[in-house]
Amino acid sequence: MKIYILLIFNLFTYLLIAQEGKKVQFIGGARSILSTSDFTTDEKDTLTVGKTTGGYALIDLGIKINPNSRTEILGMFRINNAFGGFWGSDVTFGVRQLHVKGIAGKGIRYQLGNIDYKLSPYTCYNSNPDLILPSFGTTLIKEQIINYESFYKSNTWRQQGAAVDFVLDFSKNHDEIKFKSFLFRMNPSNKGLVFERLYGGGNVVFNHHKNLQIGANLASVFDVKETALTNDVYRNQVATLTYQYTHEFEKLKMELSGESGFSNTFSAEQKNTELKDYFIHVKGNTLIKKTGLLIEAGYMDNGADFRSAGAQSKRIDFTQQNSIYQRFTNNQILRPISYYDLYNDPTLYSIQFSTKLMGYNPAINNVLPYGLATFNRKGAYFSLNYSDKKERINTQLKYYRLAEIRGQGTQALRKFNYFVGSINFNPSAIFHWKKSQTVSLAMGYQETNRLSKLTLESIDLKSYTLNFGISCEIIDKLYLIGNSFLFKSNGNEILPIRDAKGTIINFETTKISGKEFCLSSGLKFEFSKEVYLSVFYERNTNSFIASNPYQFNQFQVVYFMKF
Amino acid sequence: MERILLLIIIAILLVGCRKEELKKIDGPLLSDLNGKFSVINNLKASIDSIDFKSNESMFFTAEFSKVSSWKLEIIGQKSGAIKEISGIGNKLTNLETAWDGSTTFFPIFQKEICTARLTFTGEKDTLLTTIKINQPKINPGFIVADFESPFNSGWSSFIQSGANMDFQIKSNNSAPQGEGYLNMAGTVDWDWLIGLINFKASAYGAKTFPLTSNPNNLFFNVLVWGEPSLTNSIVLFQFLEDENVDGSFSTNSEDMYSHQITINWTGWKLISIRYSDLQSLVNGSPAAASGNGVFEPNKLMQINMLHLANPSSGFAKSKLDYLIFTENKPLQP
Helix, strand or coil, X not given: CHHHHHHHHHHHHHHHHHHHCCCEEEEEEEEEEEEEEEEEECCCCCCCCCEEEEEEEEEEEEEEEEEECCEEEEEEEEEEEEECECCCCCEEEEEEEEEEEEEECCCEEEEEXXXXXXXXXXXXXXXXXXXXXXXXHHHHHHHHHHHHHCCCCCCCEEEEEEEEEEEEEEHXXXXXXXXXXXXXXXXXXXXXXXXXXXXXXXXEEEEECCCEEEEEEEEEEEECCCCCCCCCCEEEEEEEXXXXXEEECCCEEEEEEEEEEEEEEEECCCHHHCEEEEEEEEEEEEEECCCCEEEEEEEEEECXXXXXXXXXXXXXXXXXXXXXXXXXXXXXXXXXXXHHHHHHCHXXXXXXXXXXXXXXXXXXXXXXCCHHHXXXXXXXXXXXXXXXXXXXXXXXXXXXXXXXXXEECCCCCCEEEXXXXXXXXXXXXXXXXXXXEEEEEEEEEEEEEECCCCHHHCEEEEEEEEEEEEEEEEECCEEEEEEEEEEEEEEEEEEEEECCXXXXXXXXXXXXXXEEEXXXXXXXXXXXXXXXXXXXXXEEEECCCCCCCEEEEEEEEEEEEEC | CHHHHHHHHHHHHHHCCCCCCCCCEXXXXXXXXXXXXXXXXXXXXXXXXXXXXXXXXXXXXXXXXXXXXXXXXXXXXXXXXXXXEEEEEEEECHHHHCECCCCCECCCCCCCEEEEEEEECCCCXXXXXXXXXXXXXXXXXXXXXXXXXXXXXXXXXXXXXXXXXXXXXXXXXXXXCCCEEEEEEEECCCCCEEEEEEEEHHHHCCCCCCCCCCHHHEEEEEEEEECCCCCCEEEEEEEXXXXXXXXXXXXXXXXXXXXXXXXXXXXXXXXXXXXXXXXXXXXXXXXXXXXXXXXXXXXXXXEEEEEEXXXXXXXXXXXXXXXXXXXXXXXXX
């Protein structure tokens, strides 16, 4: 026994010494949530347990080893204990992250294992088209948890495979060429009818004089032949050109940039379902240096048959069912995914992207349901960004005027108006208070119209989203936080029903009318920027199923830590 | 360099000036979908009679005024077998309705006349036609037992002496394939085992079954009956490999893989399993294989079929038919 104690002591001593030399570092995070919820509906419901209490504590412990100055090995493990479990019951262990990265030779950077990756907005890019407004207060806490759970970091997708990049530097003219390439495994073969599916590509970006950038990007999803008992391999190839030119004057900074390219999607044995199309996206912006005002205007034309799995995949597939209060009332009707679920249920979010078009909720985002790379959209947009140098006020406004390129079920085209804006006030900076005070307001408005002489083809849908939040430091590091979130939608849509290949085979007429309102407030104590404890209560009402409106109240204690 | 970029952007914009797409439409016309339903061309079979044994195939055609959700059922007038095909569209062509004699709901089609019935969701119209099967479909593969003949003398069996025991081949029109099936029933209140049959390769005139050596490409299929309101039957298949090809099986040094089926459904059901997905089981739990741990179907010398039930659960009953190995894909009867 003494020998074991000695061995453990020696191991810890070694790790502590190693920490000093930064050869071994511990990184990770910890989180604990305790919640009690109360679900009620006006309808008679003797089957749903209204009040539930639950929670968990988890720790993600990563060991980062640097065997030498050019290599890093990271392994992160998760231990999760649901409250109520005792002596090991309800405890799960898992591997959260594994990678090796380093520099080979004179500067070839490589990474193997779990990789968070993005390329360009039309090739490989994890957009967030469903949470259209920025989060503050309690919604910020929830979005932070979702992003951490699903590995969402600045629009990257979590992939498994290998990536390499390097730079050729021509120091004479400040020119350089950057090379990036990757190969990821999307799914393994089941030795039956499912192929080994890979995702590969890369880009070459040429930088000239620090003000001109031209890049060529390629991303391809492909099945490996002979890894299944069929020859019907799938391909989705996207090739694009990115460009950016910046010119600086004494009072202005101007930039012209964009991305254009094409895609080809097909199955080897079903050539009749092949989809080929192109897109153009050009934008220009001007920064007025004195005022900090940034004005931008852009034009986009995303072909109706343009498909890019890496850029058009959504974080949430709205065809899935809720995991919290999935059914309710004595008729056990399904509860559709609400905005409240988007903020509260990380299990709804997918980690990997999909080659199938995922389902969307037209009430939430009908204009760009698949992000900026949404197919069948053409039009212009305009935006204003203003940031006060003294950080007193910060605002972003954006307006899209788009239309379909090809009609769905009719020659009449949908037309879209989409406005999204947010404003942050910082009274502390205005009134020179020592303690931090922030008041934030964000608003989204979407309108879809399709005018037709035939009533059965007409569409008129309007949606409003509003998020108001406050964060007031009342005593040192203790904040009063609160949110008021409103989502309202009215009108009709005629949604396409697609087969497994994505071809429209039918339409479903949907009438939308409802309101969701969530009011929350609580306290948050910040031990540091990435360690906090928060206690809050929220009251959510939802009337999107007119015959069965429901109320979902929740009290939560959240402890969050990253180290 | 800046001029080059400008030229690139201008070129892209010029090339990208999209052609008019107003004449193109994604999906079926909404006006068609929501119009009045009427039959334009009645349901017709491409031929009057067919020999599926000779790999002949046929299809059905029909056309109607609007895109509709349709269901085509081909029903064997003698067997009661049903082939179901469904889809959405405004016509039926060989692309949607090609039929190779396969079955959706058991039993399997026989030499018989079939009625084809086409119905539409939300419409009252029903379209009918007939097709005669001269020869039913033959499923490629090695048949271990289809119970069309009496008990093979090369098989061995053990049946407990419980109450209401009935462990024998029966012949009537409830068989899912042909006319015979194995009936297994009885109450054994002291043991899990009700009865067993050992299907030995020697019964087919060889030391091992004539199977491929690739376990990923081989499927074992069996039709299993679930008795209404009884869910206590378990059927356990054991696959004994003679690794050293000495003509006998050694429990301690050779592999025995298993597949256990808990029967919790009613009626006939096709169970198919890839050979490489079989497991080495001890008392129903996965365990290390006793031999080399390599799936070697070409060395399979015996298949044991055990009908089991919890002794406290009372009377148990199930039926089996059409034990067949297929290559490349599971049985598509």
